[in-house]
Amino acid sequence: MDMDAFVAVHGPVWDRLDELVRRRRSLDGAEVDELIELYQRATTHLSIVRSGSADAMLVGRLSSLVARARSAVTGAHSPAWREVVRFFTVSFPVVAYRAWRWWLGAALGSLAVAYVLAVWVVQDPAVQTVLGTPEEVRQLVEHDFADYYSEHPAASFAGQVWVNNAWVSLQVIVSAILLGLPIPWILWQNAANLGIISGLMHAHGKADVFWGLILPHGMLELTAVFLAAGVGMRLGWTVIDPGPRRRGEALAEQGRAVMSVALGLVAVLLVSGLIEAGVTPSGLPTWARIAIGALAEVLFLTYVIVFGRRAVREDETGDIEDAPDLAPTA
Structure with missing residues (x-):
């Protein structure tokens, strides 16, 4: 030739x-x-x-x-480091930012329920007797609540807390499969537990102990739960109102968004668990422990707002690149 x-x-x-x-x-x-x-x-x-x-x-x-x-x-495969960077600078924050109304609603509703229950417990001694015998209540407010944070080694306790918090958030995420319908019940249980314990501690003059132990880690921890609830309920609403997109396409996109939040919350709850195990029971002054928790909360919210808003301006949805249901065709 x-x-x-x-x-x-x-x-x-x-x-x-x-x-x-x-x-x-x-x-x-x-x-x-x-x-x-x-x-x-x-x-x-x-x-x-x-x-x-x-x-x-x-x-x-x-x-x-x-x-x-x-x-x-x-299509060339992107380096693994690039995917990780994209996840933490685009995918996770933009999904959280776009769902801010949902998780803000979950937060306000849960905190309102907890507040009402706490006031009820404080003002009605009869409610306290229903919750437990005087000896059981005394054991809780005098010993059990505070001892919970210091009875285990910090490392093992951090792991235990991380797993427990991840489990609560996972329940919320999985509930999204059922259109988010079980999520209000999960939030109710969480808010009721917080409100009842808060009421008992206040009623027995232990408000300083309660807030000094719950705030350092609780701010970030509850934010993670509310975020998980928000994206889960948003997924359920997408089935009802998919907007201009086809319902299957919208549901697939939001389903992948839920998984992005689930992965991102692993890191958030790890930080919360480390604070709960290392800062909450520490010998630091109460104001210092609360300040550390507040700093972690502010940093997380700032991260979501800054990176999320930037990604929204760039028309990012947090969905994976080259999503299978959005593959270009000629």
């Missing part, structure tokens, strides 16, 4: 393929089809050249072109 003639005939095809590969991010539908067709033809040409020519430069040129075209057609 005359390789000079072969190159003369097919050289324009290779040049056109090289041009399309270089402009792959700005191709229209027809050009994408052309890219795929030329890639298939160049692959055949490479096979012919390899079997009929000893020209290493020609083989190398075609091999490089076919490899770059394959990457453009099939």
Whole structure:
């Protein structure tokens, strides 16, 4: 076979393929089809050249072109570090930011329920007798509540707290599969527990102990629970009102968003667990422990607002890149 003639005939095809590969991010539908067709033809040409020519430069040129075209057609895999960076700077914060009304609503509703129950317990001694015998209540307010934070080694306690908090948030996330319907009940249980214990501690003059132990880690921990509840309920609402998108497409996007939050909350709850195990029972002054918890809360909210707002301005949804239900077609 005359390789000079072969190159003369097919050289324009290779040049056109090289041009399309270089402009792959700005191709229209027809050009994408052309890219795929030329890639298939160049692959055949490479096979012919390899079997009929000893020209290493020609083989190398075609091999490089076919490899770059394959990457453009099939999509190159991003480095793992880039995916991690994108997750923490785009995916997680933008999902949290877009759902802020939902988790703010969950927070206000839960805190209102806890406040009402706490006031009820403080003002009605009869309610306290229903909650436990005088000995049981005394044991709780004098010993059990404070001892809970110091009876285990810090490392093991941090792990225990992390798992427990992750389990609560996981229940909320999983409830999204049921359109978020169980989430209000889970929030009610959490708020009722907080309100009852708060009421008992206040009624027995232990308000300083209660707030000094609950606030350092509780601010970030409850925020994580409210965020999980917010995105879960938002997923349920998407089924009812998918907006301009098809219901299946909207549900798939929000489902992936829920998973992004679930993964992000692993890190958030780890920080909360470390504070609960290392700061809450420490010998630091109460104001210092609360200040550390407040700082962690402010940093987290600032992170969500700054990175989330920026991602919204860039029209990011937090969905994975090249989502399967949004694959471009020509």
